[in-house]
Amino acid sequence: MVVSLDRGDTLLALRHREPMTPASNAKLFTTAAALVLLGPDFRLPTFLLGDGPLMGEVLEGNLVLYGTGDPTLDLAPPTPSRALGELAAALVEKGVKRIRGNLVVDGSFFEGPEFHPDWEPEDALEAFAPPVASVMVGESLYTLRVDPGQGRGVPPTLTTLPPITGVPFVMEARTGPPGTSPWLALSRDPDGGGLVIRGEIPAGSRPLWRRLPVSDPLLFAGLQLRERLGALGVVVEGEVLPLRNREDSPLALPYPTVRILAARESPPLLDLLREINKRSHNLYAEAVFRVLGRVVGGDGSFEGGSRVVHRFLVEQVGIAPEELLVRDGSGLSPENRTTAGALVQVLGYMAASPHWEAFWETLPEAGVRRELGRMRNTPAEGNLRAKTGTLRHVSALSGMVKTRAGERILFAILSNEVPSTLRAKRAEDLLGVRLASLGRSP
8 A cells, every 4th residue: 555645645555455464564563552652761670689688798588680571681792781790780889799599580570471372383493583571681592503523423512602591402413424514403392491403513514503592581591690690709599590470579479578789771662663673673572562561551461462552553543453463563473464554554643643753763764784775776765764574475565755756655565475575575676666756746
């Protein structure tokens, strides 16, 4: 669907009320709802709490790491974050050198599964689909290095970064003869949640590298915090204990005895929304989606996020309910449904709102590397901004472009069941360039 924002007329409409899978165009719904309902300056705090008295250098109780969904803790370059180190240093500044109890990682701000039931099972080992928890460190990802063993038939050597992940490994791979082709097959152990490694690595060959999601993000976060504390001389006598049930949280007591020992806030929400739309960041999208569910609707599950976003789109934007099925916040679910008309409608709603300038700034720009690098050296370059979307046999592009005469045009293109998403994207680019080349006056 193609509509003039200035004239209000429709330039093109083809099956624009037919619900289709939007892929990552679903992120437009998530980011629009977040910007309107939470505001651009909303932040997500993370706390270090103590549930016992502080006796000199000793915390007589548990140290609790409590998060509210901040996905930016301890990021790798190019946007580095040292959040856990800062929290640990703040604890040391209070004189704490020993924790008598456990290190509890309280993830009860969110509810329900951390991996959406609609997502493809094979995606559980992909870096673009890590589990979504209210405490996440390093985007819940680690790097696995597999080196050949010292002789044929010997198991390969495993190294991880960071060194401690909490992921159990089941090694079924072997070192093969020199000169053969390496192969590696990874799967999740259905019983223990560990990583099963099969394959053959030729002797003397280069290592194989994989970027993988952890199986337990809360445990992973706690292990990293314990390492940071240990490096500063703080001893944790107990275990790292993940906590997921809200009723078990120290904050659920009628008269909580916890005290705040250190705190850290996320960047402003608008910074997260830029990552979601410009980088099509699935983890950020799902974190914001579940935060919407908890903050606005009191339910930090995927279902809670779905209800809040659906209600926003129907009651505030005015989209017909039959044109929406909101299953997740990133568009990874193939069960999401919307129409080209609904996407244009939410863009029009945002354009008429006080948040348009901020929302527009989050959209990828045509011709810009690492954003929307397509349509270079055309009238769309530096002009058109739109969110992309790609799943198997699905392609999408929705946004706004100015014509040669400066007329603002909203558009949404959804393609399902296509044999080639590459060809679908060529068609999207052709339409974007054609719209940018229109000559009629506003």
